Amino acid sequence: MNIDEREHVIEVTDLRRVYGGGFEAVRGVTFRVDRGEIFALLGTNGAGKTSTVELLEGLAVPAGGRVRVLGHDPYTERAAVRPRTGVMLQEGGFPSELTVTETARMWAGCVSGARPPLEVLDMVGLAGKAGVRVKQLSGGERRRLDLALALLGDPEVLFLDEPTTGLDAEGRRDTWELVRALRDAGTTVLLTTHYLEEAEDLADRLAILHEGRIAATGTPAAVTASQPSRISFELPEGYFLGDLPPLGELGVTEHQVDGRTVRLRTRRLQQAATRLLVWAETTGVELRRLDVRSASLEEAFLGIAREASRDSVEVKEYAA
Template sequence: MTGHGYEWAVAVRGLRKRYGDVTAVDGIDLAIRPGEVFGLLGPNGAGKSTTVEILQGHRARDAGEVSVLGADPATGTRAWRSRVGIVWQDESAPAELTVRETVRHFARYYPRPRDPEEVIGLVGLEAKADGRVKALSGGQRRRLDVALGVIGGPELLLLDEPTTGFDPAARRQFWELIRTLAGDGTTIVLTTHYLQEAEALAGRLAIVSGGRVVAEGEPAALRRRYGGEATVEWTEPDGSPRAARTHTPTRTVAELTGRFDGEIPGLTISRPTLEDVYLRLTGQEDPR
């Protein structure tokens, strides 16, 4: 056990969920430490959102063991629910209220909420605090959704595709917000289709395909384990480009160094990215 009263913020074993003849989750196992940022990756229909709904207690499971903050979400009390924040893909804020009114209203649902003004500042909406929700941009509305997810001071925050529709600048700003929350000790479970986002934020990842976890680990470890060969590219003295795929790029460069006098023209080394690993493990790799 830890100081939180539980060893794992999230512990899942053999989780299963079916919708009629469709198996959405087919035996998922997860173990997420308190204070960890954990990424859950997978294509549409892989079972990510269903898993998040079960962790939050919003959806019943068919089989398996689930513990979230030391309790079973299926029987979670109101006090337990106040310790879990969630940001869904769909907006939840009432359009006619102002940002300040909305955050203050949602704060009343929790026994020990964070200060509404502090939360508005945390998500960068101070300048819009007195503006109506319906007048916010898409990125600003998403920030408000995050404010509503954290107003209760949750120990666990579930983020389901939180930056969908963000432009690159807004996405980077959102990343800083997540890092701030993680720095405060909040456990964060993030589902996303943006591989760069997952790599930037998550200490560990689980890649889900067909309702199962097909790989789990730190992003760098997944690249090493499943990434395959590196590509070494250079230019021959006659100007023709050359490339070689190899598991030993350093050796290839050493051999090239012996052939060239000085610098190797056009030398680049490309190692497999997390996207390459993801596409391979989910069966979406380009066959060429």
């Protein structure tokens, strides 16, 4: 690769995209992706993920703002960008009568310096299907073929739009391992996914899009840590919420009581859990069905989306 280690491989500044009728799908998006990084772009349906990625891929002209991939405008300088990138669209279209190998060979003829087709088929676990016609592949196998074609040119930058849709659990894990290996070899990956576990497991950093704007950015761990942790348990008979240590001292931000079940949210998980357990030990009671855990990325995602819906706040950047 001939990219400087310090260079931002993808730079997006105040990016905008407007469709016919004046609908603004992307409204001033700004972020950057470093060399050898997996960056996840998250958001609900209609948040602007695919609209943003298509601008990065050079498939359309921005209505405003600036985008650079490998230091070039991906639309006006397509010849300088396209040979160095790989693209896996949300949904690919293949000639149904061709075999898997024939499809890969056909695509390799359109790629400069293509890897051997059988090599990329083996990378994605399709070597055993090399002689099978595309129309006979399952949905998950077609996604694997999509990925294989995106890898034919040994890309410096890889765009993955919902790469594991339709894959079973094993196929999803295998794809994650492959994406990590590509990242470790120096490939820069921009990923969109509806599977938050996928983003949490794979991404070095992420951005959450909401209604065409970025609501939050940061590492998955930092974004998750921005939300309260949770503790739930059953109160013993004869005990009530007021018998617990003062909730304020536990850092509780909200609580809920459903019969004997108590659910607490706290930003001081270790302190709160310790105080509760010491109280239970001192009191001589058992906190049944005790469940203590940090917030998940899904909870953080939903919480950030709710906050963004309530008011137009500045982008929240969460440091590691």
